[in-house]
Amino acid sequence: MHTTQARIRLNGPTDLLTTIPLLLGFHPDHSLVVVGLINGELQCTFRVDLPGSADHLEHLVDLTQQLSLNECDGCVVVVYGEAELAQAVSERVSVRYHAAGIEPLDLLRVAEGRWFSLTCSKPCCPAEGLPIPETSPASCEVAVAGGYAEADRSAIAAQLAPAPPGRRAAVSRAVLAALTSDAEIDWGAQRDLDLQAIDHWMDQKTLPDLEAIADVGLALGDLDIRDYALRRINSGRYEANRIDLWIWVARHLEDDLLAPAATVAGFAAYRFGNGVLALEAFELALKASPHYRLAQMLMAALQAGIPPGALSRVGCGGREEAEVSD
Structure with missing residues (x-):
């Protein structure tokens, strides 16, 4: 809820x-x-x-x-x-x-x-x-x-603190391995795998392991997959919008992959009504990638006081209502 x-x-x-x-x-x-x-x-x-x-x-x-x-x-x-x-x-x-x-x-x-x-x-x-x-x-x-x-507010910022260096290094190695294996898969098949990964982990009660973090982090770098995740969040079907999942993924990524995951985490928090956590996540995204457009737009909306309910079409693009619901 x-x-x-x-x-x-x-x-x-x-x-x-x-x-x-x-x-x-x-x-x-x-x-x-x-x-x-x-x-x-x-x-x-x-x-x-x-x-x-x-x-x-x-x-x-x-x-x-x-x-x-x-x-x-x-x-x-x-x-x-x-x-x-x-x-x-x-x-x-x-x-x-x-x-x-x-x-x-x-x-x-x-x-x-x-x-x-x-x-x-x-x-x-x-x-x-x-x-x-x-x-x-x-x-x-x-x-x-x-x-x-x-x-206090510092405790909220601490939720987004980077994972221990050893774990982040292991995820970086998994990212390189995934990129090597992905080169042998055609775009359509990779897209299906990425969509399945988003659905799978949003449905799980547990958090992904290091290899799965790499898969999700890479998937979110594709704007279409990222927007799919936003639509899943907007569906309202997932407890607390799975903020825990998106924060978990973001904490394990290096700066080259961090902005999309941190922005999705911020969006999930924003839609849930936690503006402070959302702001911290958007700031983290923009620290890693200062020109990441979605983070810029969502931060501006948050600071202007735009209500969370006004974001229900974010990630939908020109899709019809039936397609979005589906």
Whole structure:
């Protein structure tokens, strides 16, 4: 199930604040988080770093464009940080959202495991704040849908860390061996083998061995095979879009083969609703191949706030709906 497809019921700040880390993929700190709403229902979640102090608010990305692109008519603003900066940030973004026709329904601050209302002074919202519980009914719904939260953003980047040198060297040797054997196979037969490899490993519960990693990595270098993998991801048939598979393959490849696999991993994460992991994967792809076009396009879409559902035709080209479904 896609976390982007899960229906999440939020009943107050506790539900919201326990759910945000699962939606982002990590526990935010020194951050502005805005939860976009349409008719009171959760539509999207965006996060950016805070500036160093209230004197540098001109450096703050206020996320108005992203909320507007997702057609939000309301939002909840949560600032993770110290009180003075949180007050200044919330006031600044509220003005921007009002001007864009997006109503800020609540302004909250989070610090040291407690939440504080920036708009309510009633006994329900004491000045000393209230503790944030570990879980809530809403966060459990998101967890069941596949959401999880790392301790911080660096832990997400670590998921894409290269495999040990010995394993990558073994995959490189397998790549050379595969290229030698592939020279004896005609294009049509090789294409069939590549398609079968994508289908096979997407259906498996285990991860490919070193030789199979080489086969999949080489296959993704063919744009037609890569797009086939994107269509399989878009089908929604595979648990968590098999993000684990694509990351596993990418981690074992050298730079000459890395960009397609990392981009497919990022696409799978993007479609699943894990924008932070997607961004890390696209950055990895572009570090290996700065001009890899699909990674450039998907990163631009992600940074602009284009919703995952808008990517349902990526990889389809001019194919008809029946062919894509088939």
